[in-house]
Amino acid sequence: MIEVRNLTKSFARHQAVRGIDFNVERGEIVGFLGPNGAGKTTTLRMLTGYLPPTSGSATIAGYDIFRQSLEARRCIGYMPENVPLYDDMRVREYLKFRANLKGLSGSDARRRVNEVIETCGLEGVRRKMIKVLSKGYRQRVGLADALVHEPQLLILDEPTNGLDPNQIRQIRDLIKKLSEKHTILLSTHILHEVEMTCGRVIIIDGGQIKAQDTPQNLVAGMRAAGRVHVEVQGDTDVISPALQRLDHVKRVTSEKLAEDWTHYEILVDSGTDARERIHELVSQYGWPMRSLYRKDATLEDVFVELTRRD
Numbered sequence: 001m002i003e004v005r006n007l008t009k010s011f012a013r014h015q016a017v018r019g020i021d022f023n024v025e026r027g028e029i030v031g032f033l034g035p036n037g038a039g040k041t042t043t044l045r046m047l048t049g050y051l052p053p054t055s056g057s058a059t060i061a062g063y064d065i066f067r068q069s070l071e072a073r074r075c076i077g078y079m080p081e082n083v084p085l086y087d088d089m090r091v092r093e094y095l096k097f098r099a100n101l102k103g104l105s106g107s108d109a110r111r112r113v114n115e116v117i118e119t120c121g122l123e124g125v126r127r128k129m130i131k132v133l134s135k136g137y138r139q140r141v142g143l144a145d146a147l148v149h150e151p152q153l154l155i156l157d158e159p160t161n162g163l164d165p166n167q168i169r170q171i172r173d174l175i176k177k178l179s180e181k182h183t184i185l186l187s188t189h190i191l192h193e194v195e196m197t198c199g200r201v202i203i204i205d206g207g208q209i210k211a212q213d214t215p216q217n218l219v220a221g222m223r224a225a226g227r228v229h230v231e232v233q234g235d236t237d238v239i240s241p242a243l244q245r246l247d248h249v250k251r252v253t254s255e256k257l258a259e260d261w262t263h264y265e266i267l268v269d270s271g272t273d274a275r276e277r278i279h280e281l282v283s284q285y286g287w288p289m290r291s292l293y294r295k296d297a298t299l300e301d302v303f304v305e306l307t308r309r310d
């Protein structure tokens with residue numbers, strides 16, 4: 001559905017996207033992740049024909065996004081980061097206007113507008129002015145707009161940005177429902193959302209792809225695949241280096257708690273479990289300990305490991 005080859009974008013002397021390659025197959029739902037300024041929006045804007053690339057190529061459903069831009073864009077429903085809506089139009093009127101702009105007319109336009117109003121849960125606000133809608137409903141109008149011409153591919157740029165937890169859940173459920181009929185490329189900062197909705201993840205940083213795989217494989221393949229948490233009472237300047245010297249420990253971070261207790265987070269190598277060694281060490285020195293547990297790596301750990309700056 002999407003084939004990207006050696007795609008590059010430079011703004012003056014700044015290279016925002018540096019020769020990226022990736023594919024998205026029909027029916028997939030793929031998360032596009034990266035820290036601020038990684039090049040996500042620039043990539044999505046090139047794929048949707050809003051920005052010409054400096055070099056490289058990309059096709060959507062077999063159409064070259066530059067040479068066959070119109071055909072390619074017909075296959076795409078794009079929801080940009082800040083959905084531009086006409087505040088002084090009513091929801092239904094706006095969607096009808098957008099459907100007409102996308103080449104639908106008469107009964108076809110009416111049918112599709114009614115369908116997307118239902119799909120996106122907009123029945124209750126169809127006659128409301130856009131300016132009075134909550135952020136969650138505005139996002140739904142943006143999604144309905146992206147869907148109205150029945151595109152095969154949906155490209156969503158941070159669709160849950162700025163929403164409250166209930167609204168995030170509603171949009172997430174809607175995206176899941178849409179994934180039954182559409183291929184989806186979804187850019188987001190919310191990693192939990194990606195773990196719950198995406199079959200595959202592409203991580204981009206500094207304009208380059210750092211990893212692409214299923215969330216499960218990314219977590220399993222991480223070098224530091226686990227964290228041990230321990231709370232010990234005593235001198236952090238002594239305890240922290242002692243923990244750091246244990247086998248398979250990659251990094252120790254500490255946070256002081258009340259009454260001379262400290263919480264240590266210990267990053268350990270994949271496939272190792274340092275808990276027994278930690279217990280032995282703490283017992284050997286007689287340091288009081290009140291908790292010791294291990295947490296497996298999450299997609300967030302993979303993301304931090306691949307994109308950390310320090």
Ligand SMILES: Nc1ncnc2c1ncn2[C@@H]1O[C@H](COP(=O)(O)OP(=O)(O)OP(=O)(O)O)[C@@H](O)[C@H]1O
Binds near residue numbers: 038043
């Ligand atoms: N029109 C532009 N002119 C100059 N530089 C730009 C332009 N658009 C983006 N950039 C720069 O390109 C880089 C990538 O920006 P981009 O918006 O693609 O990042 P992003 O991954 O979408 O970040 P965010 O998560 O903050 O939206 C940034 O350094 C940004 O400042």
